[in-house]
Amino acid sequence: MYAKPLILFSLFLLMLVLSIIPVKDEPVLFMMNETKGNAIKELDLNLDSKDVAISFLELKSGESTLLQDSEGKSALINTGSGQSKSQFKQQMKIFKVQQIDTLVLTNIGKQYTGNLDWLLEEKKVRTIVIAEDIRDELAANHDLTDVEIKTLKKGDHFTLLDKIHLDVAYIESRPEYNVGGLALVMKYGEHRFLYMGVSNKEADIAIVENGPLDISLLKVGGFGHYFGTNKALLKHTNPQVAVIFKREGYTASDEVLNRLDDQWVEVLKPSEEGIVMVKCNELTYEITQVPLTTPEIAFNHEK
DSSP: OOHHHHHHHHHHHHHHHHHHSOOTTOOOOOBSSBOGGGOBOOBOOOOOTTOEEEEEOOOSSBOOEEEEETTSOEEEEOOOOGGGHHHHHHHHHHTTOOOEEEEEOSOOSHHHHTTHHHHHHTTOEEEEEEEGGGHHHHHHHSOOTTOEEEEEOTTOEEEETTTEEEEEEEEOOOGGGOTTOEEEEEEETTEEEEEEOOOSHHHHHHHHHTOOOOOSEEEOGGGTOTTSSOHHHHHHHOOSEEEOOBOTTOOOOHHHHHHHHHTTOEEEOHHHHOEEEEEEOSSEEEEEEEOSSOOEEEEEEEO
16 A cells, blocks of 8 residues: 555655756856856856857947867957947956957957957957958058958858868948958858858848858847848758847847747847857757856757
């Protein structure tokens, strides 16, 4: 008569024990030192030899994405707006960035290059990669002494951190749509990420016409401007997650948000939810939300 209660109790104990056993491969992301308000002072990325971390920075205005590997190398895509300088500098310190091996500029505007002069003054940049059409404009507005400049044309390929491969899928050539704006396909192992530095129908069409492209993550162009991120692009690329940066005084369009929702794409906004960190090896990736106050695991994905 006691058999059934004993079985149930045994199952309960087994479930309790299993629930407290740590997962072997679970990532460890933690604050090295706590400060008042539980603010993050330093992060240990805990990267293995084949891991890379791609962090979409928490900025009140502008775009900036930091890429790092287990050897301590760092690359950067854009520098954010000067309005976010204090946040940008804070996160360079949090991630222990000593030098930017390669800085990719997807656009020449202030929302993308606002902290470039600070990086140059600190001697933190070795190489800048930019569209060929806007090299002269960059040189006219910034002191590029001792910095190597590499220019891009559509169809070019280049590498970051000696392991992340990027293809130039589109370069804007029309003055009214920001000459030199880049759309990049980022590849690492089995993963494909689409980094849109432009937001218009022609760019979306070009991506579709380039051929099959199944991506895990989309960095939305133009801060969610309604001219871009159309249904054809989303159906063609089938992203699981979309990241939308913030431009002060501008809100991502409802049209874009609705299109993403219709395709069941999870939308993440660094300015509202904190740093969006993608940690991946060649086969799997996980996304961690890291507000500048308290880190929180958000998603895990496998391919």
